[in-house]
Amino acid sequence: MWRNMGLIISVEFNGQFFIFPSQIITNTTIARPDPASKNPVSEETGGLSGKPLFNLSTNVLKDMYLLTRGKIPLIGCGGISNGEDAYKKIRAGASLVQLYTAFAYEGPALIPQMKVELAECLERDGFKSIAEAIGADYR
Numbered sequence: 001m002w003r004n005m006g007l008i009i010s011v012e013f014n015g016q017f018f019i020f021p022s023q024i025i026t027n028t029t030i031a032r033p034d035p036a037s038k039n040p041v042s043e044e045t046g047g048l049s050g051k052p053l054f055n056l057s058t059n060v061l062k063d064m065y066l067l068t069r070g071k072i073p074l075i076g077c078g079g080i081s082n083g084e085d086a087y088k089k090i091r092a093g094a095s096l097v098q099l100y101t102a103f104a105y106e107g108p109a110l111i112p113q114m115k116v117e118l119a120e121c122l123e124r125d126g127f128k129s130i131a132e133a134i135g136a137d138y139r
Contacts, residue, residue, distance in 0.1 A: 024075040024098060025061040051101075054079025058092050062138060065093025070135050081106075083117020093135040 057078025
């Protein structure tokens with residue numbers, strides 16, 4: 001079990017708690033990157049989430065991974081809707097990924113499918129674990 005407590009994550013494993021700093025990279029944006037900018041409702045105010053945020057948030061994740069030199073766990077979020085998306089966040093530096101919009105629309109059945117897709121991505125690229133893939137694109 002883990003809980004996000006601001007910049008701290010508390011993890012329980014076999015009855016012991018471990019606490020370490022972390023950072024969620026990113027959540028929503030007020031920017032309207034393409035193709036969202038072409039949508040008629042793009043002029044509405046408020047945060048944008050979901051698939052249109054994927055590239056923007058992955059670039060911010062990569063920058064934070066490079067800035068921190070991979071020394072703190074980063075939680076990748078923003079536009080993740082399948083295992084390949086999660087894998088791209090991991091390769092960009094995420095130790096964990098957070099789902100929101102896709103989970104809200106697709107529900108719990110999304111998780112087992114993502115696990116299968118993520119395992120396929122790892123195997124395809126020769127990684128034995130997620131830990132080996134963290135930040136792989138920038139090491």
